[in-house]
Amino acid sequence: MEKYTYDAIVIGSGISGGFAAKELTEKGLKTIMLERGRNVEHIKDYVNANKAPWEFPHRGGKTQQMIADYPVLSRDYTLNETNLDFWVNEKDSPYAEVKPFDWFRGYQVGGRSLMWGRQSYRWSDYDFEANAKDGIAVDWPIRYKDLAPWYSHAEKFAGISGNRDGLPQLPDGDFMPPMEMNCVEKDVAARIKKHYKDRHMVIGRTANITKPHNNRVNCQYRNKCWLGCPFGAYFSTQSATLPAAVATGNLTLRPFSIVTKILYDKDTKRAKGVEVLDAETNKTYEYFAKIIFLNASALNSAWVLMNSATDVWPEGLGSSSGELGHNVMDHHFRAGAHGDVEGFEDQYVYGRRANGIYVPRFRNLFGDKRDYIRGFGYQGSAGRQGWSRDIAEMSIGAELKEAMTEPGIWTMGLTGFGETLPYHDNRIFLDKTKKDKWGLPVLAMDATIRDNEQKMRVDMMQDAKEMLEVAGLKNVTTYNNGYNMGGGIHEMGTARMGRDPKTSVLNAHNQVWDAPNVYVTDGAAMTSAACQNPSLTYMALTARAVDHAVSELKKQNV
Amino acid sequence: MMNRRDALARVALLMGGAVIGGDYFLTGCSPASSDKEKTQAGAKTGPTLDAKQIAYLDEVSDTIIPTTHTPGAKAAKVGSFMAVMVRDCYKPQDQEIFTKGLTQLEDASQKMNGKGFLACDAAQRKALLTALDTEQKNYGKTKTPEQPNHYFRMIKELTLLGYFTSEIGATQALRYLPVPGKYEGSVPYKKGDRAWATT
Numbered sequence: 001m002e003k004y005t006y007d008a009i010v011i012g013s014g015i016s017g018g019f020a021a022k023e024l025t026e027k028g029l030k031t032i033m034l035e036r037g038r039n040v041e042h043i044k045d046y047v048n049a050n051k052a053p054w055e056f057p058h059r060g061g062k063t064q065q066m067i068a069d070y071p072v073l074s075r076d077y078t079l080n081e082t083n084l085d086f087w088v089n090e091k092d093s094p095y096a097e098v099k100p101f102d103w104f105r106g107y108q109v110g111g112r113s114l115m116w117g118r119q120s121y122r123w124s125d126y127d128f129e130a131n132a133k134d135g136i137a138v139d140w141p142i143r144y145k146d147l148a149p150w151y152s153h154a155e156k157f158a159g160i161s162g163n164r165d166g167l168p169q170l171p172d173g174d175f176m177p178p179m180e181m182n183c184v185e186k187d188v189a190a191r192i193k194k195h196y197k198d199r200h201m202v203i204g205r206t207a208n209i210t211k212p213h214n215n216r217v218n219c220q221y222r223n224k225c226w227l228g229c230p231f232g233a234y235f236s237t238q239s240a241t242l243p244a245a246v247a248t249g250n251l252t253l254r255p256f257s258i259v260t261k262i263l264y265d266k267d268t269k270r271a272k273g274v275e276v277l278d279a280e281t282n283k284t285y286e287y288f289a290k291i292i293f294l295n296a297s298a299l300n301s302a303w304v305l306m307n308s309a310t311d312v313w314p315e316g317l318g319s320s321s322g323e324l325g326h327n328v329m330d331h332h333f334r335a336g337a338h339g340d341v342e343g344f345e346d347q348y349v350y351g352r353r354a355n356g357i358y359v360p361r362f363r364n365l366f367g368d369k370r371d372y373i374r375g376f377g378y379q380g381s382a383g384r385q386g387w388s389r390d391i392a393e394m395s396i397g398a399e400l401k402e403a404m405t406e407p408g409i410w411t412m413g414l415t416g417f418g419e420t421l422p423y424h425d426n427r428i429f430l431d432k433t434k435k436d437k438w439g440l441p442v443l444a445m446d447a448t449i450r451d452n453e454q455k456m457r458v459d460m461m462q463d464a465k466e467m468l469e470v471a472g473l474k475n476v477t478t479y480n481n482g483y484n485m486g487g488g489i490h491e492m493g494t495a496r497m498g499r500d501p502k503t504s505v506l507n508a509h510n511q512v513w514d515a516p517n518v519y520v521t522d523g524a525a526m527t528s529a530a531c532q533n534p535s536l537t538y539m540a541l542t543a544r545a546v547d548h549a550v551s552e553l554k555k556q557n558v
Numbered sequence: 559m560m561n562r563r564d565a566l567a568r569v570a571l572l573m574g575g576a577v578i579g580g581d582y583f584l585t586g587c588s589p590a591s592s593d594k595e596k597t598q599a600g601a602k603t604g605p606t607l608d609a610k611q612i613a614y615l616d617e618v619s620d621t622i623i624p625t626t627h628t629p630g631a632k633a634a635k636v637g638s639f640m641a642v643m644v645r646d647c648y649k650p651q652d653q654e655i656f657t658k659g660l661t662q663l664e665d666a667s668q669k670m671n672g673k674g675f676l677a678c679d680a681a682q683r684k685a686l687l688t689a690l691d692t693e694q695k696n697y698g699k700t701k702t703p704e705q706p707n708h709y710f711r712m713i714k715e716l717t718l719l720g721y722f723t724s725e726i727g728a729t730q731a732l733r734y735l736p737v738p739g740k741y742e743g744s745v746p747y748k749k750g751d752r753a754w755a756t757t
Contacts, residue, residue, distance in 0.1 A: 351742060
């Protein structure tokens with residue numbers, strides 16, 4: 001076996017892995033970032049980013065061959081011909097579903113930072129205190145004040161555009177100038193503000209820069225983010241953290257590197273390195289380092305731990321609490337309402353805003369009490385209908401054509417994103433009977449939403465309907481399009497942080513209790529899910545954990 | 559191309575019943591089938607329409623979206639587009655309905671106008687397709703998801719999708735901006751101004 005030694009190893013190159021690599025290298029550590037998939041070079045490999053709609057043979061849709069090749073991805077909008085190369089090859093990397101589980105993965109340098117939704121929200125103490133107050137699961141070992149400076153740090157680097165709205169449940173951050181609501185959204189927001197004391201509609205806070213930043217060009221309002229942005233206008237590993245890490249001269253990036261296990265040293269009770277399977281050559285390598293950041297995405301980080309140190313702990317490194325792989329969370333969604341707007345026929349928009357509006361959580365806050373705990377936020381937007389609208393009275397011919405070349409009425413929709421509770425019984429585990437292309441055991445998913453979430457979904461529909469009606473919309477209809485765990489693409493909780501090694505996998509600084517020089521700072525670390533999009537919190541946790549790791553390293557504590 | 563909210567809104571509209579043209583295809587050609595069916599369907603290669611059929615579809619689509627002050631569906635090569643979509647995106651049963659539909663359309667033309675579609679003049683073509691559109695709309699009113707799709711609905715949907723996402727449709731009938739450079743949430747609009755091709 002060939003051997004290589006670094007100061008730090010980062011496993012995974014997505015949002016949190018890229019951030020870890022940037023922070024570690026900027027603090028002077030020689031770091032190797034291991035990525036299981038291929039390299040994707042900024043701009044050069046965004047092969048479809050500058051194509052017009054007519055340059056796609058199926059105009060962006062999905063073929064029967066694609067549906068056959070990507071049965072999981074085809075369950076939602078995610079399967080499309082414009083960025084197919086950014087999604088995992090499902091035949092090479094299968095998984096097992098004890099219960100239906102939508103796992104939408106991106107195995108390449110940059111991971112899902114290339115396709116993410118970019119909505120970036122701080123959590124508040126309503127979220128960090130929630131488990132303790134409700135007496136469920138375990139308490140977060142940190143509070144908002146612990147993370148606030150790191151949120152600032154992450155926001156300033158990533159470039160988050162947003163408005164300072166002064167809401168306690170959605171703390172303001174260090175924002176770039178906000179994007180603009182359109183005329184209908186402004187009207188709806190004003191009516192909601194007038195009618196409700198504790199409900200607000202604000203412009204989305206998004207990781208798209210609205211002014212030039214760190215050699216990145218500001219958003220050009222093409223709304224083609226998930227093809228990769230040639231302007232580098234949205235935060236991704238490629239646009240932001242990778243160039244920063246490379247600039248230090250301390251980074252080595254190794255694509256096609258599947259980390260099969262973390263190597264644990266029983267004598268020092270520390271990890272000493274990792275074993276890597278080269279995805280192209282099938283050769284095995286060992287890499288050694290003083291500290292390891294595990295950022296393989298929530299479920300795969302749990303997989304790496306489960307596959308490690310099994311001679312000491314049969315269920316894997318970090319399994320001594322019995323919580324590794326448990327408490328799977330996501331945000332349940334696909335329920336809300338939409339309706340028609342009257343008026344504003346003399347107004348339209350210019351440009352394609354890669355952002356929408358946001359309604360922060362209002363349920364079970366400020367004295368409100370429901371028959372479920374926690375709450376949900378809404379994402380949505382208003383727009384004028386295009387050529388695909390149905391005009392019942394139109395048949396065919398010039399009249400139809402002329403009608404369709406003009407915009408239709410304004411409509412608006414709201415989609416709830418609801419908090420999922422951390423249930424011990426929602427778990428993932430290694431299915432050793434099923435192997436991937438490389439002969440490695442795959443994950444089996446056994447998780448579902450339960451009574452609390454189902455009750456919440458009723459409100460997600462009804463509250464949206466009520467608010468849109470209050471705002472004057474007509475023909476408001478609710479929808480509940482069903483939801484499988486994972487579909488929110490916000491997987492969390494499989495190696496949770498906590499205050500006690502008996503009930504959690506990680507401590508307050510994201511160190512694995514059983515191996516303190518291993519830090520897990522992706523979605524796996526989450527103790528509860530809140531209802532805000534989680535990636536900004538991963539960035540903040542990562543930067544905070546790197547600061548801790550480097551300081552511990554200097555003190556020779558890790 | 560689309561962000562998450564757009565995609566979700568699209569699905570919401572789809573489920574809300576306003577299914578037509580692009581929405582139908584951009585959210586999948588087979589919304590109701592199981593994974594197993596999809597796999598079986600996907601393993602097969604669909605029929606390829608020949609040049610004659612494509613030319614025929616060009617004419618049919620050009621009656622649905624004719625040349626006005628901007629070029630119509632034939633100029634936008636919608637016949638070829640339909641052939642690609644039927645071959646690659648349709649499930650076998652829909653491919654069969656579509657292919658048979660060309661014969662049915664021809665029969666309907668004989669019945670109404672006493673001659674084949676290509677031999678009809680513009681007014682006869684329009685009268686025929688208007689009647690077929692009424693037929694498919696009436697069929698759609700009581701159709702359950704399990705019942706077969708109507709061939710003329712397929713032709714109409716593919717025509718609208720193919721035309722408005724073509725270069726001619728997007729840049730001449732509609733307005734297309736590759737790089738807007740800015741966003742303004744309220745700009746004046748007057749009746750007759752063209753819609754944006756993409757959102």
